[in-house]
Amino acid sequence: MQHSSKPVLFAALLGAICTTLAPAMASDIVPTPKQSRSVLIKNATVHTVSQGVLSNTDVLIENGKITAVGPQLTSQANSATAETSDTQVVDASGKHLYPGLIALDTSLGLVEIEMSRPTVDNAEVGYINPQISTATAYNADSELIPTIRFNGITHAQIVPSGDGIAGQSVLVDLDAWTIEDALTPSAGQFHVYWPQIKRMPEDEKKKAKAIEKNQQAIDQLNIAFEDGYRYFLSDKASGKDNKDEDPQSATNNLRWQAMLPLYQGKATLFAHADSVGQIEQVIALTKKYQFKLVIVGGYDAWRLASSLREVKAGVIYPHTLSLPKRKDEPVDLPFKIPSLLANAGIPFALGFSSDWNSRNLPYAAGYSAAYGLTPEQALKSITLDAAKLLGVEDLGAIAVGYQGSVVLSEGDILDPMTNKIEAIWIEGRQIDLNNRHQQLYQKYLKR
Known part of the structure; x- marks a missing residue:
């Protein structure tokens, strides 16, 4: 009888450990559904990586892919859509767009x-x-x-x-x-x-x-x-x-x-x-x-x-x-x-x-x-x-045919003093930028 309590004690201890660790192992940020609307990012300074830096340039992302890059894109820029009710239009004037x-x-x-x-x-x-x-x-x-x-x-x-x-x-x-x-x-x-x-x-x-x-x-x-x-x-x-x-x-x-x-x-x-x-x-x-x-x-x-x-x-x-x-x-x-x-x-x-x-x-x-x-x-x-x-072969640049994974920043993405990420798209879907650090910052800001 003495040794029969050990499995019970072990199970209880294991349960306590799992309960303690569970919150630390799971994020409460919900992943974004697959892209359903076109995304048109307008007037950005586009760091294409493959074709240099383009000023006042638009980028169109459809079905997870970049389908057009150029100035003043309209619905004629692509056989699909641009500025329509089914398009998310983002004014990026004065901001920088980078590949993810x-x-x-x-x-x-x-x-x-x-x-x-x-x-x-x-x-x-x-x-x-x-x-x-x-x-x-x-x-x-x-x-x-x-x-x-x-x-x-x-x-x-x-x-x-x-x-x-x-x-x-x-x-x-x-x-x-x-x-x-x-x-x-x-x-x-x-x-x-x-x-x-x-x-x-x-x-x-x-x-x-x-x-x-x-x-x-x-x-x-x-x-x-x-x-x-x-x-x-x-x-x-x-x-x-x-x-x-x-x-x-x-x-x-x-x-x-x-x-x-x-x-x-x-x-x-x-x-x-x-x-x-x-x-x-x-x-x-x-x-x-x-x-x-x-x-x-x-x-x-x-x-x-x-x-x-x-x-x-x-x-x-x-x-x-x-x-x-x-x-x-x-x-x-x-x-x-x-x-x-x-x-x-x-x-x-x-x-x-x-x-x-x-x-x-x-x-x-x-x-x-x-x-x-x-x-x-x-x-x-x-x-x-x-x-x-x-x-x-289709990742890491802002060019037609590449994945629509891009980052919109107010400043230089390589500079911790000016870098301010405002939006991120992964294969055309805009992701939630909330995170544990932001949550803790807001919590203790109110202390």
Whole structure:
């Protein structure tokens, strides 16, 4: 009888924890229904990204797509509608219209409260997990999402954390009921965290042991990629699904089956690596298997420009607001690296490796504009260039045929002093800008 009370006590405790955490894990902001009315935004300063900045320009959005861009659009501008009773007309005189920003390398929707383990689901147990997708854990109802999009971010790449082959990421829009609603079609995205010795011990024995352990981790990755390649060759030769092989190898089959798009050239390898040594090892792996490659981190990527150009690799750089990684480096080097990448001719985009803090993405781009990038390059690095690295061709610019995901701001979206977001449309639907921060501000304003 004594031990019979333990399940009851455990259930009560678990219930109490869930009850306590539930309000913190769900947003009360209702997603906007699919666009039903055309949207005509008039007289804006339009930052097209692809065609420069256009003054006093109108933008027409219909059925989730941009259908016209130009001055004084009327009903004749498109075969559908413009200024009719079925059109939402927005006077944007004196205001700036931008493409929706794309936050790369985030754990948004996977982490709610960093210090509360039950609300953290950004990593899986194990070292080789190519079959894992963040889509299975993404919380479209996260309380953090409305606070992120308030700064003009309409889409985010949801990335798994961990060591080794951590799994696959997805691209989502930030106004949805479920992951099915949120998913934005993009190329496959596999993530590998390349091993590194974070801090080399001074003791010779400990140093040798750290080097050995690091090499073992690298060898384990090389074996996994070779196994995946052999499975790819077998699948290609047989011309049929290999899932029905020996049941004892079912786990391995699940892994290597998931990796087939990577070897087929239909997916991209996102390799998290910063140092010259790490990046060189990743490039060697890429050459061996002919992977499409994006370096995530890329602190030293500008030093290996010719090698990266040779394999046509891109870079997601998330360290703009970080300190230098080495004691003898200039304190402002992390701010300058985006311009060094641009000058080296390496395709790149800015990321922000965080959950709630990814809201600072536009300001990180603003810093890079103050340290070598032009404002146009900085904006492009978090819109069109970000979309291209994800294999998305109709996102990140204001042009005919692109998604109607745009942001209306009173000032410069990259400047925290003048940026004032007034409206956001995601695929033509105007979203609610209310969020937890706004609610708390109004609450304590009345105290």
